[in-house]
Amino acid sequence: MIQQTARHGRERVHRASSDPTRERIVAAAIDLFSERSFEGASTRELAARAGVAQPLLNYHFRSKDDLWRAAVDQLFAEMTQALDVRTAEVVADGDVAGAKAVIREFICFSARRPQLHRMITQESKADGPRMDYLVDRHVRPVYERTAQIMGTLVKAGAVPDIPVEHLYYIITGAGPTMFVHGPECRRLTSLDPTDDAVIQAHADAVCLLLFGPHVTTTTK
Amino acid sequence: MIQQTARHGRERVHRASSDPTRERIVAAAIDLFSERSFEGASTRELAARAGVAQPLLNYHFRSKDDLWRAAVDQLFAEMTQALDVRTAEVVADGDVAGAKAVIREFICFSARRPQLHRMITQESKADGPRMDYLVDRHVRPVYERTAQIMGTLVKAGAVPDIPVEHLYYIITGAGPTMFVHGPECRRLTSLDPTDDAVIQAHADAVCLLLFGPHVTTTTK
DNA sequence: AGATTGTTTTATCAATTGATCAGACTCTTG
DNA sequence: CAAGAGTCTGATCAATTGATAAAACAATCT
Numbered sequence: 435m436i437q438q439t440a441r442h443g444r445e446r447v448h449r450a451s452s453d454p455t456r457e458r459i460v461a462a463a464i465d466l467f468s469e470r471s472f473e474g475a476s477t478r479e480l481a482a483r484a485g486v487a488q489p490l491l492n493y494h495f496r497s498k499d500d501l502w503r504a505a506v507d508q509l510f511a512e513m514t515q516a517l518d519v520r521t522a523e524v525v526a527d528g529d530v531a532g533a534k535a536v537i538r539e540f541i542c543f544s545a546r547r548p549q550l551h552r553m554i555t556q557e558s559k560a561d562g563p564r565m566d567y568l569v570d571r572h573v574r575p576v577y578e579r580t581a582q583i584m585g586t587l588v589k590a591g592a593v594p595d596i597p598v599e600h601l602y603y604i605i606t607g608a609g610p611t612m613f614v615h616g617p618e619c620r621r622l623t624s625l626d627p628t629d630d631a632v633i634q635a636h637a638d639a640v641c642l643l644l645f646g647p648h649v650t651t652t653t654k
Numbered sequence: 655m656i657q658q659t660a661r662h663g664r665e666r667v668h669r670a671s672s673d674p675t676r677e678r679i680v681a682a683a684i685d686l687f688s689e690r691s692f693e694g695a696s697t698r699e700l701a702a703r704a705g706v707a708q709p710l711l712n713y714h715f716r717s718k719d720d721l722w723r724a725a726v727d728q729l730f731a732e733m734t735q736a737l738d739v740r741t742a743e744v745v746a747d748g749d750v751a752g753a754k755a756v757i758r759e760f761i762c763f764s765a766r767r768p769q770l771h772r773m774i775t776q777e778s779k780a781d782g783p784r785m786d787y788l789v790d791r792h793v794r795p796v797y798e799r800t801a802q803i804m805g806t807l808v809k810a811g812a813v814p815d816i817p818v819e820h821l822y823y824i825i826t827g828a829g830p831t832m833f834v835h836g837p838e839c840r841r842l843t844s845l846d847p848t849d850d851a852v853i854q855a856h857a858d859a860v861c862l863l864l865f866g867p868h869v870t871t872t873t874k
Numbered sequence: 875a876g877a878t879t880g881t882t883t884t885a886t887c888a889a890t891t892g893a894t895c896a897g898a899c900t901c902t903t904g
Numbered sequence: 905c906a907a908g909a910g911t912c913t914g915a916t917c918a919a920t921t922g923a924t925a926a927a928a929c930a931a932t933c934t
Contacts, residue, residue, distance in 0.1 A: 455881085469780035471691035477922060487883050492923060494881095552779050558838035559772050560689035569841055577842050594867075599843040600859040603832035611827030612820070618778035621789050622797050623819040639820040643863045647814075675911080697892060707913045712893060714911095 456494050459484045463505040468549035471556050472502055472564065503567060509550040510572045516543045524583060530592045533583045534645060537605060538637050544610035545633040551610040577602060593644055608640050676714050679704045683725040688769035691776050692722055692784065723787060729770040730792045736763045744803060750812045753803045754865060757825060758857050764830035765853040771830040797822060813864055828860050 462484035466475040477498055481488040495501040520539050524532040544551055554573065557565045584601045587593040593601070612619055613636075616627040625632050642648075682704035686695040697718055701708040715721040740759050744752040764771055774793065777785045804821045807813040813821070832839055833856075836847045845852050862868075 471694050471776070473694035474691050476920080478920090488922090489884085489924075490882060498922065548779075555775055555834065556691070558835040559768075561837050565838065569838060573838070574842060594859075594862050596859040596862065597855065599839075599845050600832065600856050602843075603835065603839065603856070604828040604859060604863065607827035607829070607831030608824040609827070611831070612823035614775065615778040615823065617781050618785065618789060618793070619819075619823065622794060623822075625819050635817065636820050636823070639814075639816040639824060642814050642816065643824065696890080698890090708892090709894080709914085710912060718892065 453494075455484075455486065455490075459486065459491060459494060459501070460504050460508050463501050464509060464549050464553075467502055467505055468552035468556075472498075499564070502564065506553060506568060506572065509547060509553065510576075512547060513543055513550060513576075521579060521583075524586070528586065528590070530587060530590045533587050534592070534641065536583060537609075537644070538641060540605070541609040541637045541640055542633060545613040545627065545636070548610060548613040548616055551606070551614045555614065580605070605640070605644070608643070609636075612636055673714075675704075675706065675710070679706065679711060679714060679721070680724050680728050683721050684729060684769050684773075687722055687725055688772035688776075692718075719784070722784065726773060726788060726792065729767060729773065730796075732767060733763055733770060733796075741799060741803075744806070748806065748810070750807060750810045753807050754812070754861065756803060757829075757864070758861060760825070761829040761857045761860055762853060765833040765847065765856070768830065768833040768836055771826070771834045775834065800825070825860070825864070828863070829856075832856055 459480070462480055463475075466480055466483060477491050478488045480501070481491055491498070491501060495504060517536060517539055520532065520536045523529060524536055554568060557568050558573075580602055581598040584593070584598040584605075588595055588598070588601075596604070613627050613633075619625060619627045627633070679700070682700055683695075686700055686703060697711050698708045700721070701711055711718070711721060715724060737756060737759055740752065740756045743749060744756055774788060777788050778793075800822055801818040804813070804818040804825075808815055808818070808821075816824070833847050833853075839845060839847045847853070
């Protein structure tokens with residue numbers, strides 16, 4: 435029984451990751467999985483959006499689930515990359531200004547890539563194998579680092595005294611929702627959630643609520 | 655050609671709405687549609703959860719879409735009923751305390767019925783016939799009333815000066831997200847998002863951020 | 875050139891999907 | 905009791921689903 439030459443899991447880690455076709459498929463998966471759900475995105479539509487034939491997905495990925503995981507991995511890699519630079523400075527603790535910057539960066543990232551929060555929201559509503567993967571592999575580390583940052587801010591008095599668990603869901607809710615609901619927002623309001631001015635205004639608004647008016651040189 | 659006796663749209667508005675079977679189907683639809691997506695919930699699983707045979711869904715509802723709309727209608731009816739009592743007093747405007755109470759009630763409702771926000775989030779991510787129905791029929795009126803209340807609060811100085819569009823997405827994000835992500839929250843934290851103490855604590859937290867520390871008898 | 879390995883497509887699979895139809899089961903009403 | 909309208913179920917439909925098989929295409933090396 436001759437095994438077909440399907441590499442399926444990147445057996446050959448060539449050099450770095452640069453397979454343009456595979457990347458186009460993952461990009462299409464990110465878009466489709468996030469706006470339809472996992473079940474709502476058919477492999478044929480996935481392939482059509484990537485501009486390839488449908489069976490090619492099963493050549494590059496073991497299964498539809500495998501492709502979904504690749505999409506999630508990609509999105510979290512992007513977020514980690516966007517935040518790690520900032521968080522590195524903060525981990526030590528005490529750096530309130532840095533912590534603020536991280537939160538602001540988080541909001542801006544969620545505006546640029548609402549797909550990540552769309553996929554998280556989809557799977558966080560009910561237990562299942564995909565939520566296992568999402569939480570165990572990706573969300574919990576993010577939660578723990580976020581909680582640590584929140585603790586720093588609360589301890590420093592930079593933020594109202596709210597348990598970090600609630601702060602986590604307040605920030606992950608108040609920040610990305612406008613962008614996750616982008617198409618709805620466009621219909622409901624006159625704002626364009628992809629407009630940078632709107633994004634900045636939203637970050638300002640969330641930070642104003644969290645940190646209060648930005649008085650830099652007022653002492654009592 | 656003899657038309658089958660399927661009433662499909664409640665031709666016979668008997669007295670009030672009290673069809674136990676139909677209600678059980680809608681209840682099952684609310685749960686399944688909200689935790690899986692529209693495509694992710696099969697009519698067979700829907701029927702199984704309602705304890706009926708699958709073709710019965712097409713007897714009581716014209717189509718799967720029709721059932722979905724009935725589920726959405728039901729959820730919005732519940733929210734309207736939960737909030738209307740409060741909002742009635744506020745509409746006049748100026749009633750800041752009343753407006754606060756409405757927001758608090760909104761958060762508590764989203765904790766009791768996270769299914770509503772789960773279904774909204776699912777359809778707000780991309781245009782389509784279901785988003786048309788949701789926005790045109792239900793969400794826009796809610797948005798407009800909410801924006802009005804926000805305007806009241808901002809004008810009264812009870813809330814930081816943030817454009818109402820942003821306030822809307824901050825509140826609809828910060829309030830329900832912990833409960834929409836209920837199962838995830840249970841894994842991530844040690845909190846039970848169905849526990850009333852947790853719900854109250856979350857409402858407290860959101861209100862603290864919005865309205866500041868609750869000083870009832872301090873005059874400058 | 876020919877051979878080999880890796881990539882992509884066309885054709886097809888069984889399984890599941892939403893929906894329909896005809897018939898069985900209730901009921902009430904005559 | 906018989907009639908008939910209203911409710912519900914089993915059998916089945918065409919269409920779509922994710923996945924596989926086999927063959928066509930492309931590229932590199934000898």
